[in-house]
Amino acid sequence: MVIEELKLNIGPQHPSTHGVLRLVADLDGEYIKDIEAKIGYLHRGMEKLAESRNYQQYLPIVDRIDYLSGFFNAASFCYAVEALADIKVPKRAEYIRFITMELNRISSHLFWLGTFMLDLGATSPLFYTLREREVIVKLFEDLTGQRLMYNYYCFGGVKRDLPNGWLTRVREFCEDFPSKIDEYEKLITENPIFLERTKGVGVLSKEKALDFGITGPNLRASGVRFDVRKNLPYGIYREFNFDVPVLNDGDCYARYQIRLLEMRESIKLIQRAIARIPGGASEKLHIKRTNCGCNKPECPFCGEDTQIYLKKINPIGLRIPSNEVNIWVESSRGLSGCYVKSNGTNSADRVKWRTPSFSATQVLPELCKGGLYADVIAILGSLDIVLPEVDR
Amino acid sequence: MIKALIAKLFSYFSLPHILVGFVWVVFKFAVIAAIMVVVVLMLVLMERRVLAVLTIRKGPNRVGPNGLLQTIADAIKLLFKEDIVPTGADRVLFTLAPVLFFAPVLVVYGLIPFAEGRAGIDSSCSLLLLLAVSSVGILGLVSAGWASNNKYSMLGSMRSVAQGISYELPLVIAALGVVLLSGSMSLNEIVLAQKNILDWYILPSGIGFFIFLTCTLAELNRCPFDLPEAESELVGGYNTEYSGMKFALFFLAEYALLFAYSAVIATLFFGGYTSPFGVYAMGFIPYLKKIVFVEQFFWLMLKTFVIVYLIMWIRATLPRLRADQLMSFSWKFLLPLSFLNLILLALLKYYLG
Amino acid sequence: MFLGGFGAFFAFAVFSVMFAVAALVVSFILAPKAPSENKKSTYECGMQPKGEGQINFSVKYYMFAILFIIFEIEALFLFPWAVIFKKLGLFALIEAFIFVFVLLLGLVYACQKDLLEWRR
Numbered sequence A: 001m002v003i004e005e006l007k008l009n010i011g012p013q014h015p016s017t018h019g020v021l022r023l024v025a026d027l028d029g030e031y032i033k034d035i036e037a038k039i040g041y042l043h044r045g046m047e048k049l050a051e052s053r054n055y056q057q058y059l060p061i062v063d064r065i066d067y068l069s070g071f072f073n074a075a076s077f078c079y080a081v082e083a084l085a086d087i088k089v090p091k092r093a094e095y096i097r098f099i100t101m102e103l104n105r106i107s108s109h110l111f112w113l114g115t116f117m118l119d120l121g122a123t124s125p126l127f128y129t130l131r132e133r134e135v136i137v138k139l140f141e142d143l144t145g146q147r148l149m150y151n152y153y154c155f156g157g158v159k160r161d162l163p164n165g166w167l168t169r170v171r172e173f174c175e176d177f178p179s180k181i182d183e184y185e186k187l188i189t190e191n192p193i194f195l196e197r198t199k200g201v202g203v204l205s206k207e208k209a210l211d212f213g214i215t216g217p218n219l220r221a222s223g224v225r226f227d228v229r230k231n232l233p234y235g236i237y238r239e240f241n242f243d244v245p246v247l248n249d250g251d252c253y254a255r256y257q258i259r260l261l262e263m264r265e266s267i268k269l270i271q272r273a274i275a276r277i278p279g280g281a282s283e284k285l286h287i288k289r290t291n292c293g294c295n296k297p298e299c300p301f302c303g304e305d306t307q308i309y310l311k312k313i314n315p316i317g318l319r320i321p322s323n324e325v326n327i328w329v330e331s332s333r334g335l336s337g338c339y340v341k342s343n344g345t346n347s348a349d350r351v352k353w354r355t356p357s358f359s360a361t362q363v364l365p366e367l368c369k370g371g372l373y374a375d376v377i378a379i380l381g382s383l384d385i386v387l388p389e390v391d392r
Numbered sequence B: 001m002i003k004a005l006i007a008k009l010f011s012y013f014s015l016p017h018i019l020v021g022f023v024w025v026v027f028k029f030a031v032i033a034a035i036m037v038v039v040v041l042m043l044v045l046m047e048r049r050v051l052a053v054l055t056i057r058k059g060p061n062r063v064g065p066n067g068l069l070q071t072i073a074d075a076i077k078l079l080f081k082e083d084i085v086p087t088g089a090d091r092v093l094f095t096l097a098p099v100l101f102f103a104p105v106l107v108v109y110g111l112i113p114f115a116e117g118r119a120g121i122d123s124s125c126s127l128l129l130l131l132a133v134s135s136v137g138i139l140g141l142v143s144a145g146w147a148s149n150n151k152y153s154m155l156g157s158m159r160s161v162a163q164g165i166s167y168e169l170p171l172v173i174a175a176l177g178v179v180l181l182s183g184s185m186s187l188n189e190i191v192l193a194q195k196n197i198l199d200w201y202i203l204p205s206g207i208g209f210f211i212f213l214t215c216t217l218a219e220l221n222r223c224p225f226d227l228p229e230a231e232s233e234l235v236g237g238y239n240t241e242y243s244g245m246k247f248a249l250f251f252l253a254e255y256a257l258l259f260a261y262s263a264v265i266a267t268l269f270f271g272g273y274t275s276p277f278g279v280y281a282m283g284f285i286p287y288l289k290k291i292v293f294v295e296q297f298f299w300l301m302l303k304t305f306v307i308v309y310l311i312m313w314i315r316a317t318l319p320r321l322r323a324d325q326l327m328s329f330s331w332k333f334l335l336p337l338s339f340l341n342l343i344l345l346a347l348l349k350y351y352l353g
Numbered sequence C: 001m002f003l004g005g006f007g008a009f010f011a012f013a014v015f016s017v018m019f020a021v022a023a024l025v026v027s028f029i030l031a032p033k034a035p036s037e038n039k040k041s042t043y044e045c046g047m048q049p050k051g052e053g054q055i056n057f058s059v060k061y062y063m064f065a066i067l068f069i070i071f072e073i074e075a076l077f078l079f080p081w082a083v084i085f086k087k088l089g090l091f092a093l094i095e096a097f098i099f100v101f102v103l104l105l106g107l108v109y110a111c112q113k114d115l116l117e118w119r120r
Helices: A046-052 A055-065 A070-085 A091-119 A124-144 A166-187 A192-198 A206-211 A217-221 A252-276 A282-292 A356-368 A373-382 A387-391 B002-012 B017-054 B070-079 B091-111 B126-134 B137-147 B151-182 B187-192 B206-219 B244-269 B287-317 B323-352 C006-030 C062-083 C090-112
Strands: A006-010 A022-028 A031-038 A323-331 A334-342 A348-354
Touching: A006 B151, A022 A373, A031 A356, A031 A373, A046 A055, A046 A348, A055 A070, A055 A348, A055 A387, A070 A091, A070 A323, A070 A334, A091 A124, A091 A166, A091 A252, A091 A373, A124 A166, A166 A252, A192 A252, A192 A373, A206 A217, A206 A356, A217 A252, A217 A334, A252 A373, A334 A356, A356 A373, A356 A387, B002 B017, B017 B070, B017 B091, B017 B244, B017 B287, B017 C006, B070 B244, B070 C006, B091 B126, B091 B137, B091 B244, B091 C006, B126 B151, B126 B187, B126 B244, B137 B151, B137 B244, B151 B187, B151 B206, B151 B244, B151 B323, B151 C062, B187 B244, B206 B244, B206 B287, B206 B323, B244 B287, B244 C006, B323 C062, B323 C090, C062 C090
Parallel strands: none
Antiparallel strands: A006 A022, A022 A031, A323 A334, A334 A348
């Protein structure tokens, strides 16, 4: 009797391919003989769009590259344009960027945790993580008017100052959140079925991770201490001393743990940034500035440091001399790079995005081969792939 | 009472008396089918509400008062939904599969004693019959998966077979422990042997209860053993291609089985329809003495719904096992454990009672 | 009771099938019928399926199936033993233990031979 191979399409319309990834698997029973990832179902021509728009017009689109962590893409594009046009960013704006990015990292990881557990068949953690994510999203909504596509950063700073009481709410969230992580750990980390499903599954070795250009938590779970925030700091990250959690196993469980550790680390970073932000809470700053009214650059209330931008950029007038720059930002998924080549006009000659999910999708077949079908879903979930970022 | 009434009616209309038994069975079947349908309507709503509470949501709350009519609305919708048979599917088997899955469920209901001496089918080996009948349903799953001509369905049905053969054994042997303790294969007698809370078989056979509950989850394809219909892996599993009433039959049977197995657990380990205090409140009141079965039915329902709640709670807590882990868990852990349980119970029974 | 105790059992089996069929018939009468090529196509995540679903599928657990039959029959043998266990006394107890022990040995052997693993 000839045993035939089962050629199975997993995706694009599948509950757990995290969007529209398509995997074509050759199954032998439940075992994966071969698997191939096919991408491109969400291609929107993000890079080409930059060429027909001026810098200011392109900025809102950038958020859509990775809809779960929009701030990072906006940040890398802003840093790139600021580097090209030599625009100075005031300290307070940098701190606001810092806080929003770290919060965004947490919200992205929370969503990942929920969907990862959903992939493993546990439905409830999703609702618990979304409960906490909702707090962050609400914070973002009050800050930017948007829940996902923030369009908040601008060249030279951020668009508007923090609303009154915002920092207090963030501080409260930071105090509350570690106990919530403990709650997840209670529900998930000690669960024997979860351990069975994730320990030793989808082991990504150090060498393979480096070969495939894996970055972010996935790389750190494989034992490589590389974090753009630490190794090639941008913005105000060099002013902060923080731990980069590294685990050596490289399996799904390590990838799960590293993200929990990262959330805890982000909380600490946010707390320290709130304590150090120039000008402090905006309600007090506003009063102090009114009382002072000196407008001198060295004043602690009216000075450069406490502004959110130094001068408004004219979108049509922003003509950047011919040059090129490559900016790396550590997004919640890894190294998110933005290459911008300017040509003297007000729109870019070429914008190239380097996204972490793309490499993670590439390594997926390597990890899945020889495993069980159920493992494919677990590995796919643990790699934290976001499809719009892969296809751009 | 009702049987006598039927007999009276027959003699009144001078109908052949031989048919009395038949009409009696039809009557019992109608009652049990009604119980099943009502129970399923309640269970579906309960499951959605319980899961909603456990996952900080509200659950259905729009249809009817407080969302109570939600399942009825769903049932009507499924009844009026177009029935699609995919091209390439085996038409006959495709239609037969839900029937094959559904039919044993009602027989299982017939075997459960809902009150003293009040089971649809009186049999001295009802437990054995129940175990035998309840495993017929797997055939329905397999034929559903095969007939759909869909790869996901096929994988799902293959998994359900693997699960069925692995978890049938510990289940049967755990039940064997109860048979050993009570010395009877009749569910009615098993219940009567545990008339108050101290006689419940959960006490000597705690391991047996654990094994039985675990295997029940597997037989029911419920979390953490919901591999045959793992929605994050196999989309819909064996019922991916089903729609309309055929899907409804699968759905109905699944929830009906959930209740049936919970009732069996209550019967085997928690004294079934008997009161935990050994006496019935209705037994003290002269006129209600005759309908003490109502109270017995209430006790069974109470115990069953506690177990149903436990199963739903498990679903909200645990992730899903993997196919190979599922198999080795059964064969390397549950099966030896169930034999150990049997030996312990035999020794206990021999030396103590 | 006609046909002894099993009469009701068979009657129930027949009625249950009738119940299910009746549900299907009612739905057949009530439900709209508007099939189309797209609607009837097999679901495979929105793609055209490659190859058939009904193939000679590699079932990795046939060894379990064989073991299952052995153990299931054994369990059936034990049922009558369990019922009259009290009457049989010590002899039957020890005999049943030996019976179970032999089968457990078989299980251990199967485990040693790696039959209780999903094989590639």
